[in-house]
Amino acid sequence: MTAPLVLGLDIGGTSVRAAVARDGALLERRDAASGPDLAETVVELAHALAEGRDIAGIGVGVPEYVDGGRVTSTEVIPWDDGIVAALERIAPVAIEADVRCAAAAEWAAFREPLLYVSWGTGLSSTLVLGDGTAWAGARGRALALGERRVDGVTLESIASGRGIERAHGTGATARELAARDDAADLFRRAGELVAAAVRDAALLLDPARVVIGGGLGTADSPARRTLEELWDLSIPLTTAAHGADSGLVGAALVALRG
Structure with a gap:
């Protein structure tokens, strides 16, 4: 049929x-x-x-x-x-x-419990259980990785694509800035902060794998490379099978x- x-x-x-x-x-x-x-x-x-x-x-x-x-x-x-x-x-x-839509697509590709992180314009995450159910939380808010506090501000405000754009202050998009030397430190710092946040989440939740999606998460940038360099867990760190889709x-x- x-x-x-x-x-x-x-x-x-x-x-x-x-x-x-x-x-x-x-x-x-x-x-x-x-x-x-x-x-x-x-x-x-x-x-x-x-x-x-x-x-x-x-x-x-x-x-x-x-x-x-x-x-x-x-x-x-x-x-x-x-x-x-x-x-x-x-x-x-x-x-x-x-983020739960994206996580559903990635679970269909891997068919195992996973932590999906959407790292792009914003920053969010979700846990997908072994049966493919994305854990929504009691109020539908179990996705706020970007709300993690870093030096008094949210992680999303400084480590997302929008946060990098705001910090650079030239009006250029994160995609444009990814290839510019004068933005490399901002991307590396974002990678360091996201690596720490995702590492903590992975240790707490113990998924079979961590899947990184979103524009920043799937692009070859100083941010993504820094995340990979700092990843020291045995839990596999995987790029989204469907990429930005x-x-x-x-x-x-x-x-x-x-």
């Missing part, structure tokens, strides 16, 4: 990525910039991909706290519950935190929960 077609939507602070998928494989995709018209952008992408297709479900990953399928924060994107109502005119909708693949995988 042919698996149903679904839509995956990965909403980020800088872009919205959407894809038609079947059984975890992305068949067609479209991207657009995030912005104040986020709801309109998301719905337009979904309709464009759904046109002429029988869509069985829509999975949406968001960079916010999600509790029981409900978005409970607006720290990164201007979330509007009207997005769900609009998408439900196409198919049933399942909402999940983007983990969140999009995972959103498609959770689509049928709606």
